[in-house]
Amino acid sequence: xxxxxxxxxxxxxxxxxxxxxxxxxxxxxxxxxxxxxxxxxxxxxxxxxxxxxxxxxxxxxxxxxxxxxxxxxxxxxxxxxxxxxxxxxxxxxxxxxxxxxxxxxxxxxxxxxxxxxxxxxxxxxxxxxxxxxxxxxxxxxxxxxxxxxxxxxxxxxxxxxxxxxxxxxxxxxxxxxxxxxxxxxxxxxxxxxxxxxxxxxxxxxxxxxxxxxxxxxxxxxxxxxxxxxxxxxxxxxxxxxxxxxxxxxxxxxxxxxxxxxxxxxxxxxxxxxxxxxxxxxxxxxxxxxxxxxxxxxxxxxxxxxxxxxxxxxxxxx
Amino acid sequence: xxxxxxxxxxxxxxxxxxxxxxxxxxxxxxxxxxxxxxxxxxxxxxxxxxxxxxxxxxxxxxxxxxxxxxxxxxxxxxxxxxxxxxxxxxxxxxxxxxxxxxxxxxxxxxxxxxxxxxxxxxxxxxxxxxxxxxxxxxxxxxxxxxxxxxxxxxxxxxxxxxxxxxxxxxxxxxxxxxxxxxxxxxxxxx
Numbered sequence: 077x078x079x080x081x082x083x084x085x086x087x088x089x090x091x092x093x094x095x096x097x098x099x100x101x102x103x104x105x106x107x108x109x110x111x112x113x114x115x116x117x118x119x120x121x122x123x124x125x126x127x128x129x130x131x132x133x134x135x136x137x138x139x140x141x142x143x144x145x146x147x148x149x150x151x152x153x154x155x156x157x158x159x160x161x162x163x164x165x166x167x168x169x170x171x172x173x174x175x176x177x178x179x180x181x182x183x184x185x186x187x188x189x190x191x192x193x194x195x196x197x198x199x200x201x202x203x204x205x206x207x208x209x210x211x212x213x214x215x216x217x218x219x220x221x222x223x224x225x226x227x228x229x230x231x232x233x234x235x236x237x238x239x240x241x242x243x244x245x246x247x248x249x250x251x252x253x254x255x256x257x258x259x260x261x262x263x264x265x266x267x268x269x270x271x272x273x274x275x276x277x278x279x280x281x282x283x284x285x286x287x288x289x290x291x292x293x294x295x296x297x298x299x300x301x302x303x304x305x306x307x308x309x310x311x312x313x314x315x316x317x318x319x320x321x322x323x324x325x326x327x328x329x330x331x332x333x334x335x336x337x338x339x340x341x342x343x344x345x346x347x348x349x350x351x352x353x354x355x356x357x358x359x360x361x362x363x364x365x366x367x368x369x370x371x372x373x374x375x376x377x378x379x380x381x382x383x384x385x386x387x388x389x390x391x392x393x
Numbered sequence: 394x395x396x397x398x399x400x401x402x403x404x405x406x407x408x409x410x411x412x413x414x415x416x417x418x419x420x421x422x423x424x425x426x427x428x429x430x431x432x433x434x435x436x437x438x439x440x441x442x443x444x445x446x447x448x449x450x451x452x453x454x455x456x457x458x459x460x461x462x463x464x465x466x467x468x469x470x471x472x473x474x475x476x477x478x479x480x481x482x483x484x485x486x487x488x489x490x491x492x493x494x495x496x497x498x499x500x501x502x503x504x505x506x507x508x509x510x511x512x513x514x515x516x517x518x519x520x521x522x523x524x525x526x527x528x529x530x531x532x533x534x535x536x537x538x539x540x541x542x543x544x545x546x547x548x549x550x551x552x553x554x555x556x557x558x559x560x561x562x563x564x565x566x567x568x569x570x571x572x573x574x575x576x577x578x579x580x581x582x583x
Contacts, residue, residue, distance in 0.1 A: 127429050171400060171451065172430070174422025249410075249449045260428035265448065268425075287427050305426055315426045 115149025212274030289317035316365030
């Protein structure tokens with residue numbers, strides 16, 4: 077970090093392209109009668125997600141947090157009856173910095189009432205197709221991708237088989253702790269690069285990766301998270317759920333998250349009881365998805381790093 | 394000894410891995426959607442020159458390597474060791490042919506090189522990016538169209554062999570990029 081870097085890291089052309097992209101996104105949703113809403117980025121409560129850290133901020137002597145996504149605010153609006161809506165704005169994540177990560181980034185998140193994950197996947201592909209000019213779309217289950225590339229069923233393979241597969245394919249400085257870590261390693265090191273060009277919609281994740289998605293048995297009777305991710309050329313762009321609406325189940329997941337955090341010596345911020353109250357009051361059945369706009373910009377303009385599409389990335393912020 | 398966490402990793406940082414000093418070439422932060430964060434790191438083993446790829450859990454640390462880069466003048470080769478001198482202190486260091494390795498073919502007396510010291514002893518030598526050397530052997534020059542056309546191998550005073558345009562002759566001095574081994578042009582009289 078050098079003090080004399082007052083100037084932006086993105087070119088004027090990139091910033092104009094960025095403005096055009098934001099306008100295109102807003103047009104896409106206004107045509108479909110999806111309402112743009114704003115929710116706070118400064119919140120009294122933090123995420124409990126096991127692998128996402130909030131950035132604390134002091135407000136009037138109390139610890140508040142910069143939100144890691146607009147999810148809870150949007151869900152409270154849905155429970156209040158706002159209907160289909162989207163947020164296009166900033167989100168913040170502690171420690172996430174790299175070629176495709178900036179701790180402060182632009183997120184697009186939207187919800188469709190009455191839809192499930194399958195239907196929302198198609199709308200994600202439509203938006204990506206429109207912005208990136210790509211028509212090639214493949215959709216496959218998490219299991220199908222593992223079978224195709226590694227001849228391994230991620231749901232039924234034993235811990236030993238998974239660890240052996242990681243050992244064969246990736247040079248590690250540590251021993252994988254559990255199957256979740258093995259799957260993450262195989263996904264990020266081996267499967268993402270193998271996805272190829274075009275849009276890939278990956279669905280039916282392992283149940284332990286449900287986050288806030290419903291868990292339902294698939295056609296083979298395996299409980300799977302009704303969650304999907306969208307990739308373009310192996311770059312992860314979006315993560316969507318058929319949303320959990322059951323407040324008791326939500327409470328259990330919050331508690332399990334905190335338990336995981338405690339056992340891994342991570343901070344355990346208080347979970348958001350206002351979301352629980354909203355779910356109790358009744359959030360409509362819906363599907364929602366979050367999409368990284370900076371990465372979309374990288375792909376749309378052919379940029380190799382996130383710094384080229386953000387005026388002032390963290391090192392210059 | 395100091396240590397560095399993955400979020401401090403950047404190109405050029407010198408760390409210890411598996412008991413060998415390494416220089417970080419590239420550090421990529423990867424994080425699957427809702428999954429765990431890792432750092433995929435490329436490191437050059439400074440002893441062997443080999444590039445290692447290794448994945449760390451984000452937040453892991455590596456011990457710093459006691460390695461420093463110094464600009465030194467190349468003096469001579471006594472048959473066994475290559476001798477270098479720090480221009481300011483006149484302190485001399487002798488580097489083994491293992492440490493010099495492939496760089497030997499670019500070493501011209503009095504040129505300023507970067508010598509990497511590990512625990513105080515030369516571990517590796519990096520030649521200047523551009524060197525000016527005399528052609529000591531090549532096929533006879535061909536006159537005529539010099540703007541385009543083929544190349545031929547030429548042996549330089551230090552033993553390096555580079556591809557040069559057909560019109561060059563023995564005795565001429567040329568400028569070469571040591572990183573690519575590419576001919577850059579005729580050297581002007583200075």
